[in-house]
Amino acid sequence: MAVKKLIGKVEFKDNLAGEVWSVRIKFSEDLYFTPGQYVSVRVSEEGERRSYSIASLPSVVEGDMRDYIDLLIDVSPMGLGSRYFLALKVGDPVEILGFLGKFTVDEAKLKSTDTLLFVATGSGIAPLKPMIEDLLIVKSFKGKVVLVWGMRKELDLYWGEEIERLGRDYENFVYELVLSQPDEEWPGNKGHVADIIESLGIDWGNTKAYLCGASDMVEEIVINLAGKGVDEKNIIHEKYA
Numbered sequence: 001m002a003v004k005k006l007i008g009k010v011e012f013k014d015n016l017a018g019e020v021w022s023v024r025i026k027f028s029e030d031l032y033f034t035p036g037q038y039v040s041v042r043v044s045e046e047g048e049r050r051s052y053s054i055a056s057l058p059s060v061v062e063g064d065m066r067d068y069i070d071l072l073i074d075v076s077p078m079g080l081g082s083r084y085f086l087a088l089k090v091g092d093p094v095e096i097l098g099f100l101g102k103f104t105v106d107e108a109k110l111k112s113t114d115t116l117l118f119v120a121t122g123s124g125i126a127p128l129k130p131m132i133e134d135l136l137i138v139k140s141f142k143g144k145v146v147l148v149w150g151m152r153k154e155l156d157l158y159w160g161e162e163i164e165r166l167g168r169d170y171e172n173f174v175y176e177l178v179l180s181q182p183d184e185e186w187p188g189n190k191g192h193v194a195d196i197i198e199s200l201g202i203d204w205g206n207t208k209a210y211l212c213g214a215s216d217m218v219e220e221i222v223i224n225l226a227g228k229g230v231d232e233k234n235i236i237h238e239k240y241a
Contacts, residue, residue, distance in 0.1 A: 016158035019076040030059040033099035035130040042095040043084035050081035053127035072126035124213030150193040204228040211237040
């Protein structure tokens with residue numbers, strides 16, 4: 001599908017936690033893209049752009065009226081994009097180029113015996129959440145789907161209920177949240193995503209992995225998985241600066 005320019009309006013902004021915001025941009029047409037793709041947002045009068053992964057599902061069929069995208073914005077860098085989104089108000093116009101990127105699940109190559117491993121740190125969860133929702137809810141994928149998400153502290157957390165609900169509704173979905181700087185009272189996993197991967201006990205030979213987040217994490221996990229026997233062509237990744 002050809003890339004095109006679209007102009008929408010901010011429908012709502014929500015401060016999910018700390019310096020992370022969810023911004024919904026509504027358009028005048030149904031939107032068709034592949035979960036995992038991103039958009040390029042015009043963030044200045046001079047036409048400068050920044051890229052953001054889409055954190056919501058597309059229109060599934062004609063008339064589904066998915067006429068919006070959700071973007072997950074970490075404003076902690078306080079660069080041009082951060083300042084742009086902080087200043088946006090409900091009703092403001094937003095110009096995007098979409099839809100971009102190949103960080104997607106190749107459905108034609110999936111088998112029901114596959115394990116799909118999704119690994120994220122921080123806001124790298126943005127493209128992975130709709131990818132997983134699409135597999136489980138829309139495509140009814142029957143293989144094992146595992147999400148390992150690394151965050152720093154409990155105060156940083158968001159989307160917990162939505163992801164935990166998937167675990168209750170789909171027995172083939174496994175969710176492992178791990179905190180690197182937890183409080184002493186934190187009852188869950190402590191450490192880093194690499195620590196959790198070591199304990200998963202999955203069939204690495206039939207694993208396809210999708211990694212998104214900080215560059216050093218992605219590079220470490222690529223090496224880790226390759227060492228376990230995961231074919232490098234089955235390790236797909238997207239690095240966030």
